[in-house]
Amino acid sequence: MAFKYFGFEAQGQQMRLWMESPTGSNCPIKRSTVDMATLQKSERWVIQSKVVYLADNWHEWADRVWFPIVSIGGDTCLYSKSIRQLTRKPPAMTKWIGRVGHGVIFADDFRREHGSHDPYMSEFMKSVYEAHFSVMSLKHVIFTSVVEKKTYRFVTRELYSSRGLATPLDEPQTWESPSSEFCGILGTPIGKVTGAFVLGIYGQGIKRIARIVTFYTDYALHMQFDLENVNATHLPFVSRPRTTDDCEHKRALCRSVSLQLHFLHFRLCLILFFLFSLALFKLSETCICCLSIPIMAGLTNSAIIVIVLVVCLAVTALGASLFKHYKPADGETPFSPGYEQKLYMAEVRARGFETLQQACWGRDVESRYVPGPSYYRPHIHPEDTNTNTASF
Known part of the structure; x- marks a missing residue:
């Protein structure tokens, strides 16, 4: 098969097939067992959490990528999480900083060295989200202010420049699966982190990345990965004993x-x-x-x-x-x-739900903490090229 984007597209195509195939395909990424309770028991990690509120200027940002803002009691809020390594000092330490709301997770700042035995970034993301919401309610994974070199160069030079698009571009660009552009982005380091996150939290054949949206605010590149069920006609799968x-x-x-x-x-x-x-x-x-x-x-x-x-x-x-x-x-x-x-x-x-709303949106549908960017502009460390598996 001839690929339009050499290198990244082939890896992204393989990642897409792993997510959409229920079995087989020799997928090396297994279901993750790391959770927040495990991290909290370890003395190697400092975990901080708080509720933050969004500034008014971020409402327009959320509307631009078709993400609904819901106000609760007049305030728009979400959980802000950070996981930092205690035994090592910056800038070499492993860390993950982001925010979670109902249906979305924001990865703002993270780093992991090559060859490290620490959990992967995708495992941190899984632990943070499932600590607050049902994993079946997740619909969006967003990376803010992307500066990871390989990903940034591919999006700006390979995709935008080849199409004659100037950067920064005000209008969001949507890349649908299984296009060559979609697979190319999915094969970048940031794309593979997201794919490994989906496989690590759901396994094969449950959820897939349906589309990727790239957009700018000022000169900062953001990437949004939209998740949906592999078979959208069925109710969300819930693993539980026979009753x-x-x-x-x-x-x-x-x-x-x-x-x-x-x-x-x-x-x-x-x-x-x-x-x-x-x-x-x-x-x-x-x-x-x-x-x-x-x-x-x-x-x-x-x-x-x-x-x-x-x-x-x-x-x-x-x-x-x-x-x-x-x-x-x-x-x-x-x-x-x-x-x-x-x-x-x-x-x-x-299936283990009490209401139809819970089946569609997760068990915590009544607690809709809304995501969105924070007041500061976070950055993904340029040297963080974690791919979640040694075979990549």
């Missing part, structure tokens, strides 16, 4: 399928009965005339057909009425008011 609710849910589905098949068979029987009645009365017309029955012999063919139609419709209405009032043990039928909604909510509860 009694699962059995009840499966029994409800079996009852539903049984009733629908019963109803289908009933309709087929009515159609066959209707056709059989027409044939029978047509066949018996001659016999009726031969028997010289005064009332029947005086009827025309049209009248006989009308009688047949009335009888068949009456039988159909009677059968439908009887079937409509047929109820299994739980008293639910496909004709019951709100039956489909109840069945869908049974699916939601079987």
Whole structure:
């Protein structure tokens, strides 16, 4: 396969296939077991957290990349997190500084040396987000003020310059999967950190990076990675042990399928009965005339057909009425008011959620801490080229 962008595109294509393939592909990136509790138990890390509020000028920034700003009690807030290595001094220390809100994580400043045995940057990101929100609610990963050399050069020189786009460019540029430009960005160091983050937190075949948005504020380059389910038609997957609710849910589905098949068979029987009645009365017309029955012999063919139609419709209405009032043990039928909604909510509860909103947005949907840039302009260290795996 010929690649448009040599080097980065091939690596990004491989990363994309790992995310979208449920199994196989020899993916070297495994599910991460690092969490905030593990980091807090270690004396090697200093972890700080606080709630910060956004300045008004960042509302326009969020609107530019189609990210909604939600105000809670008149204030827009989010969690600001920092993880720093205690035993080593700057500038060589491993660190991650960023912010998380419901549905988004901002990576503002991070660094990790080559060959270090410290957790990868993607593992820090996972630990920070899942400490506050359900990981299934995450929709955006944003890197602010990108200055990592390889990534910055590829975006500004390979993508923007090759298309005749001046930098800085006011309008955001969207790169959709699986375009060559998308795979090229995904193969850069920043892109591979994000891909490793997705694979480390969800595994293969659950979430994928659907698009990448690059945009500027002044002369600072920002990158937004949008996440979505690999199969968007299904509810979010929640790993949990088998419970009694699962059995009840499966029994409800079996009852539903049984009733629908019963109803289908009933309709087929009515159609066959209707056709059989027409044939029978047509066949018996001659016999009726031969028997010289005064009332029947005086009827025309049209009248006989009308009688047949009335009888068949009456039988159909009677059968439908009887079937409509047929109820299994739980008293639910496909004709019951709100039956489909109840069945869908049974699916939601079987997945471990209490409401439909939680299934779509995560368990902490009621606590919508909104993300956004902070008052200062953070920087990603230029020497941080962590790729999350030695094979890259």
